[in-house]
Amino acid sequence: MTPEVLKQQLAAAAEQINQVIKDDLAAVTNPRLAAILEHALLAGGKRIRPLLTLLAAQLVQGHKGTENPQAGTATPWQQLAISFEYLHTASLLHDDVIDHAALRRGRETVNTRWDNGSAILAGDFLHARALLLAGRAGGVPCLELIGTATQAMVDSEFIQQEAAASRDWREETYFAVLDGKTAALIAAACEAGGVAAGGNPAQRRALHTYGGNLGRAFQIIDDLLDYLGEPGATGKAVGNDLQEGKMTLPLLIARQRASAEQQAELEAIITAPAQRRREQFTRVRTLLEQTGALAACRQRAEELIAAGDQALAVFAATPQRDLLHALGQYVLQRDR
Amino acid sequence: MTPEVLKQQLAAAAEQINQVIKDDLAAVTNPRLAAILEHALLAGGKRIRPLLTLLAAQLVQGHKGTENPQAGTATPWQQLAISFEYLHTASLLHDDVIDHAALRRGRETVNTRWDNGSAILAGDFLHARALLLAGRAGGVPCLELIGTATQAMVDSEFIQQEAAASRDWREETYFAVLDGKTAALIAAACEAGGVAAGGNPAQRRALHTYGGNLGRAFQIIDDLLDYLGEPGATGKAVGNDLQEGKMTLPLLIARQRASAEQQAELEAIITAPAQRRREQFTRVRTLLEQTGALAACRQRAEELIAAGDQALAVFAATPQRDLLHALGQYVLQRDR
The missing domain is CATH 1.10.600.10 (Farnesyl Diphosphate Synthase)
Structure with missing residues (x-):
């Protein structure tokens, strides 16, 4: 399509x-x-x-x-x-x-x-x-x-508040918040359609997986675009998450992959006042590139979409299934 | 009981x-x-x-x-x-x-x-x-x-906001707000019990009427107590509604029953600043007494409770029905 x-x-x-x-x-x-x-x-x-x-x-x-x-x-x-x-x-x-x-x-x-x-x-x-x-x-x-x-x-709102307060920078926590905030409702929207049409448990599970993964990938790409866009070039604001001190997946992966020196530099920026964080946006982006965090992020999103597509294999190939596949690709390809 | x-x-x-x-x-x-x-x-x-x-x-x-x-x-x-x-x-x-x-x-x-x-x-x-x-x-x-x-x-919250803004002092509006704010949920609580137990439409209607009237009477008595209590004597604060400029049933009825002179005096107080309204609390209470508004208010509450009791006549006399009757009397008799 x-x-x-x-x-x-x-x-x-x-x-x-x-x-x-x-x-x-x-x-x-x-x-x-x-x-x-x-x-x-x-x-x-x-x-x-x-x-x-x-x-x-x-x-x-x-x-x-x-x-x-x-x-x-x-x-x-x-x-x-x-x-x-x-x-x-x-x-x-x-x-x-x-x-x-x-x-x-x-x-x-x-x-x-x-x-x-x-x-x-x-x-x-x-x-x-x-x-x-x-x-x-x-x-x-x-x-x-x-x-x-x-x-x-x-739940995820409370987890997010606590994580921010306690500087809980685990990937596990990021995904817990992501699941509740974005993925849960999209998974439910898909599964509910299956339920209303009389789907069997395997079909319901497949729809839940597809929807949850679509939601997760959407949010990961969103977090990525916050670092990737050219300010002014796309309609989307860039650098907001860093300025607001939000620990999104690109930063979390970068911290894991960074050398001791890069890690110290990243943490100094992350914990600095908002004004300083904004000034250091380009430097952070460079660190995200050097550590391979941006590519790793995109790969996570691609894996999630692939797993969602895989789950839909329980259904016959129909125009509806094609459209669901296309939606996954659309999430991965959007640039704003 | x-x-x-x-x-x-x-x-x-x-x-x-x-x-x-x-x-x-x-x-x-x-x-x-x-x-x-x-x-x-x-x-x-x-x-x-x-x-x-x-x-x-x-x-x-x-x-x-x-x-x-x-x-x-x-x-x-x-x-x-x-x-x-x-x-x-x-x-x-x-x-x-x-x-x-x-x-x-x-x-x-x-x-x-x-x-x-x-x-x-x-x-x-x-x-x-x-x-x-x-x-x-x-x-x-x-x-x-x-x-x-x-x-x-x-709905009733929005009606209330609009009524306050437009100085809509009709009794009809007071009851519309009352119905949504207090009576609707209590009526639903009663009717739902009837539904869950397999009640027929007449039984459901009776429970709805009883619950709605109990809620209405409760709120009317509440509005009354705001003028009747002795400050410091009961646990309940007194004069709040007047101070906040809330047009409750006692004031609405007093306006209807007041002489032209009393009406002018009441309106002057109601539209005065909060500090002035507070100072005039005793005077307003006197006007409520003189116009018979307080007695009329209580009578409304009593009529509602009586109609609710009447509705319950579709049920056999059981300890449960006695308790519902007693609750109505309790609402009328409470002094705080």
């Missing part, structure tokens, strides 16, 4: 999913809440999580055919799918309050445009709505998946 | 429910999250919501007997019951962040003792856990009840 074809398919799928979300939000009568939800939910975005739910369900149904949607009515799979967009958005709304973030994707956050209370409450609304939709469409097994993922998301 | 017997029964029930909560929280492995949840959940309190769920379930089962609990394992009814305590606590955690509250029941709030982020995340955890427990124990019908109640709770 060419990148161009993938892009078209993703855009068409996102448009369909946006319509389901709009129809669902039409039931919100409070004008202020409706405006906030529209701002938070309909600001673009690829709708990867709902798309994964739908693809997973279709993959499991295989030759048995797919749902037969009626115009204007969301199918159970669609309802389940948007519940993952709601959960994702709810966590972003709350994260932005916690981090005092003013901007997201270049637009004002809800806590800035309205206030913290509105952002917290709108997140709570979406959370409750998501669990209701998921329970209706996928029953208790889907609730269990979401409950586990939400628990992992909350 | 004497108040003393009621008190003993409530204390015994609360202790049982606390044990179920403790057993459930034992699964939380993150030490920081566990400490926060213990602080938020196990600080005393009557556990009225879970108790209502259990009583409602037992009421519906009637002569068919009740659940047969196994030691150390929460029964489905118990799981469903604590889900309402979790939902209530989650909303308090988030409310305290929104209101920058430093104390709750005389203890530091989670946002004060830890931080806003911890309070938001712990609330999210409890919310997800509640919906999972409720879904497991009561299936999708119970999720629908909780989803509707949560939606009403969020």
Whole structure:
């Protein structure tokens, strides 16, 4: 599948999913809440999580055919799918309050445009709505998946706070945070689709592995791009993680691979004040290159995507499986 | 039932429910999250919501007997019951962040003792856990009840903000806020117990009415006590609502019943700065007495409790029904 074809398919799928979300939000009568939800939910975005739910369900149904949607009515799979967009958005709304973030994707956050209370409450609304939709469409097994993922998301925030406070720079801790923060919900989105379509345990496990690995690889590439981009050349800001003192995988691997001298230099920079860390960005990047950390990082992401593809071998080769493979490649190739 | 017997029964029930909560929280492995949840959940309190769920379930089962609990394992009814305590606590955690509250029941709030982020995340955890427990124990019908109640709770916060901003002093708006903020969850706690025990639609409606009215009456009495208590004599602070500019039922009724002159005086005080409102507290109380607003308020609460009792007539007279009646009287008689 060419990148161009993938892009078209993703855009068409996102448009369909946006319509389901709009129809669902039409039931919100409070004008202020409706405006906030529209701002938070309909600001673009690829709708990867709902798309994964739908693809997973279709993959499991295989030759048995797919749902037969009626115009204007969301199918159970669609309802389940948007519940993952709601959960994702709810966590972003709350994260932005916690981090005092003013901007997201270049637009004002809800806590800035309205206030913290509105952002917290709108997140709570979406959370409750998501669990209701998921329970209706996928029953208790889907609730269990979401409950586990939400628990992992909350846990990982606490693990991250503790790790930062105690300077816990173990790779194990990085992956524990990564799993809870990004991978758990994407894995659940995939597995839930499989559950809703009546998948067997092996199929469910395969979808969970694929989704979790896609999420992990996505975040690793994200952490990599924070060191690789040319400031100003790509749309993505560069050097943020270093400036904020975030210990991401590139730094963790560099520390492991560094000579005693390089390690001392890296630690001196990492523990320096933010201003100094920013000044030393180019030097850190050089150290990441010299230690091979950047290449090692990319290799980890590639291995994860390969393992995810491997897991999908339990399914027949269908356009849906091709699209899931293409998504993995897309994660590896993105440069912003 | 004497108040003393009621008190003993409530204390015994609360202790049982606390044990179920403790057993459930034992699964939380993150030490920081566990400490926060213990602080938020196990600080005393009557556990009225879970108790209502259990009583409602037992009421519906009637002569068919009740659940047969196994030691150390929460029964489905118990799981469903604590889900309402979790939902209530989650909303308090988030409310305290929104209101920058430093104390709750005389203890530091989670946002004060830890931080806003911890309070938001712990609330999210409890919310997800509640919906999972409720879904497991009561299936999708119970999720629908909780989803509707949560939606009403969020809605009412927005209605309240708008009403305060636009000086919307209609009784209708007061009751809309009251319904969402207090009554919806208590009504859902009652109805869910009925659902879990296989109640028919008439029984479900009766439980919903009883619970909603109990919640409404509770809040009306709360608003009344804010004007009635003697500062220093009871444990409850007095005059808070006036000082914070909250338009509660006593003021709303007083405005309706006041002469043109009294009305002008009341409005001048209500719209004055907080310091001035505090100084005028005794004068406002006198106006509430002169207009008969305090008596009218109490009458509303009594009518609601009577209608709730009436609704329970669909059930046979059992110790559970007696206890629900006694709870209504308790709400009317409390003086702090």
